[in-house]
Amino acid sequence: MNPQIKDALIHKLGKEKVKDDEETLRRFARDITENPEAKPDLVVFAEFAEDVRNVLVEANRLKVPVVPVMANTNLGGLAIPVKGGIVLDLSGMNRILEVNEEDQYAVIEPGVRWQDISEYLSKNHPGMRFAYPLSPPDTGVLPNFLMDGLANLSLRHGSSTHWINGLEAILPDGSLLKTGHFAYGGIPCTHSPFPKLEGVFCGFAGTTGVVVKMSVQLWPEKKYRSQLFLLAYDVDHAFGLIKDLIREEFADDLGTLSLASGKMLFGDYRPVYKDPNEPVLFCYLDFSSNFEFDFKSKRRIIEETVKRHRDRGAFFDGPLDLNDLVRLEPRFAKFAKFPTRLDFLLDHQGGGLTWVGTYGPLSRFEEGFKKGSEIMLRHGLPPVIVARPMQGGHFGVLRWISVFDRDNEEDCQKVHAVNVDLADMAVNLGFFPYKTPQWVWDRYRDRLDPTFRRVIGDIKKTMDPQGIMNPGHLEL
Amino acid sequence: MSRVVFKTPGEMNLLGYILRSLVERNLETPKGAKVLSKMKGTVLVGASRMTVTLDFSGGDLAMEVGAQGKADVRVRGSMDALLGVSLGKGMVWPVMTRRLKVGGKVWRLLRMLPLLKAEGA
Numbered sequence: 001m002n003p004q005i006k007d008a009l010i011h012k013l014g015k016e017k018v019k020d021d022e023e024t025l026r027r028f029a030r031d032i033t034e035n036p037e038a039k040p041d042l043v044v045f046a047e048f049a050e051d052v053r054n055v056l057v058e059a060n061r062l063k064v065p066v067v068p069v070m071a072n073t074n075l076g077g078l079a080i081p082v083k084g085g086i087v088l089d090l091s092g093m094n095r096i097l098e099v100n101e102e103d104q105y106a107v108i109e110p111g112v113r114w115q116d117i118s119e120y121l122s123k124n125h126p127g128m129r130f131a132y133p134l135s136p137p138d139t140g141v142l143p144n145f146l147m148d149g150l151a152n153l154s155l156r157h158g159s160s161t162h163w164i165n166g167l168e169a170i171l172p173d174g175s176l177l178k179t180g181h182f183a184y185g186g187i188p189c190t191h192s193p194f195p196k197l198e199g200v201f202c203g204f205a206g207t208t209g210v211v212v213k214m215s216v217q218l219w220p221e222k223k224y225r226s227q228l229f230l231l232a233y234d235v236d237h238a239f240g241l242i243k244d245l246i247r248e249e250f251a252d253d254l255g256t257l258s259l260a261s262g263k264m265l266f267g268d269y270r271p272v273y274k275d276p277n278e279p280v281l282f283c284y285l286d287f288s289s290n291f292e293f294d295f296k297s298k299r300r301i302i303e304e305t306v307k308r309h310r311d312r313g314a315f316f317d318g319p320l321d322l323n324d325l326v327r328l329e330p331r332f333a334k335f336a337k338f339p340t341r342l343d344f345l346l347d348h349q350g351g352g353l354t355w356v357g358t359y360g361p362l363s364r365f366e367e368g369f370k371k372g373s374e375i376m377l378r379h380g381l382p383p384v385i386v387a388r389p390m391q392g393g394h395f396g397v398l399r400w401i402s403v404f405d406r407d408n409e410e411d412c413q414k415v416h417a418v419n420v421d422l423a424d425m426a427v428n429l430g431f432f433p434y435k436t437p438q439w440v441w442d443r444y445r446d447r448l449d450p451t452f453r454r455v456i457g458d459i460k461k462t463m464d465p466q467g468i469m470n471p472g473h474l475e476l
Numbered sequence: 477m478s479r480v481v482f483k484t485p486g487e488m489n490l491l492g493y494i495l496r497s498l499v500e501r502n503l504e505t506p507k508g509a510k511v512l513s514k515m516k517g518t519v520l521v522g523a524s525r526m527t528v529t530l531d532f533s534g535g536d537l538a539m540e541v542g543a544q545g546k547a548d549v550r551v552r553g554s555m556d557a558l559l560g561v562s563l564g565k566g567m568v569w570p571v572m573t574r575r576l577k578v579g580g581k582v583w584r585l586l587r588m589l590p591l592l593k594a595e596g597a
Contacts, residue, residue, distance in 0.1 A: 275488075278525070317555035
C-alpha cells in the first residue's frame, strides 16, 4: 500500500478515525465464515459522508483498495480485504434520517442496524412495520439490501433490493450519485419512473462505490398476528402443503426449517442422528390482520388446507401456536420476535457460521432439500436447512447452513468441502448462491454467459476505473 | 444432584428433546426436584410417531429413543394432546376422547406430571 495514504487520511479525518494497530487490523481480517483471513493495512472509521468521500478520493489518487464494511458478518466472505488496503468501517454512520409514515419509507445511513430501526419504529412510529431477516440484531440493514437478502416479509414483497426506493452513493472519484427521486430533491417513495440506477450497487459486493444513504420501504403494522408451526414427516408432503398455502395469498411468511435446526435450538451442536419416526422438518406460518374476522378466516384457511392434505394421506402434527411452543421451550422465543439473535448458530466453540444460500425455483425445493440433506450427512454435518418461498412463490430461498470452529483448520476445510458439493448440486438444480462468494464465481465462470460477464466488468470499470473498490470480489 | 441424560449421547428424537427441556426446567423448582428424587421405574411416552423411554432411578432420569424394555406406565397420543397436558389443558378430556391413551400404573404418571409442566401451566 502507498504509505502516503495514512498521513493524507489523518490530515483530512483526524487521527482518531484512522487506525493501523495490530488489534484493529486483526479484527477486520476475517468474518464468521471459513474464507481465508486477509489483513487490511488501515482501518478508517467513517462518521459522515464527507469522511467516505475523503477516503475514496485519496484512495483513488494513490490506487489503494477500499473495502466498505458494516458488521463484518457477511456470509460470503465479501468484506474480507483480500488485497489489503483500507477497510472503511461505516458502523458510525448510523442515523435514521427520516421516517415518512404517509409515504411509507425510511431514509437510513449504512451503519443503521436492525435493532436500531426496530427500536426507533416501536418508539416513534408504532403504526409502521419493517421486514427483518434472521440476521443478528446488531448487523446492518443497508448491506443486506445491497446484497439482495431476504426477510420475514419476503413472501409478500420479494428480496430486499425490491424495497429500495432510491439511494445516494459516493463514487471512487468522490462524486455523489443520487438515484430515484433523490436525483431532483423529490420525495423518495419509489425509484419509478427513473432508470433503476440502484442496480449498479445491488449485488455488486461494494465494487462500484459506497452507498451513504438509502430510502427503504416500510409497511403498516397489524393489530392481530399469529405464528404457527406444523411438524411434517415427509418432505414432499411438507412442500406440497406450503405451495398450496402460498397460492391462498394470505400469509406474511411461510417456510420450513429442517429438524436439525430444531435440535440445535435445544442445544445440540451437531445433531446428525435421526430417529426414523421423527419429523423431517418444521413448517411455519406467519399471518396478520387488522380485523378479527379476517384474522380468523386466515386461520381457517390454514386448517382447511391442512385437512385437505391430511385427507390425501399427508401426516402433520399441529398447527401448534408459537406462544405455546415458547411456554414449552423458552428458546422458541427466538422465532417469536424479530430482529432475533439465533445464538445456537453463533455462540459456540470457534464461532464459525457458513452457508450456501441460494435463490431458485420452488419446483425444485423438494429435490434440493433431499439432496442437500444427503450431502451434509455424508460430510458428517447435520442438515440444517431453511427453505422459504418468496414474492408470492415466484422463487424462493434454499439455504444449507453449517456451524464450525473457525480456529480449527480441519473443520474449516470440512465446511468448505460441503459448501462446494452443495453449490454444485444447487446450481445444477437451477439455484444460484446470493451474497455470492468469489469461489462460487470462480467455480461457475465458464457457465456464465460471456456477454453477462463482459457487461458486469464494463459496469465496474465505468464506476471504478482504477479498480480500487473491494478488489478480489465479483471478479468474473 | 439430579441428572437428566440421554442413554446414548447424541441419539434422541424431537420428543425426547422437548421432554428433557421440560424436566430440566421443572427441576429448578423445589417441587420438581422432590418429585424426581422419588420417581422410580420406567415410563414410555409416545407422541405422534415418536416414542421415548424414560428410566427413573433415585433422582436420575435416563432417556432412550423408542420403546425399551417393559414399561410400568405407558402414555401415547397425538402431539397436540400430549403437549396440551404440559400446557395445563388437562388429561381427562383427551383420555375420554381417546386422543391420549394411558396404560399400566397410571398413578405413577400422575406423580410425574409436575415434571412435565410448561411455563405458566
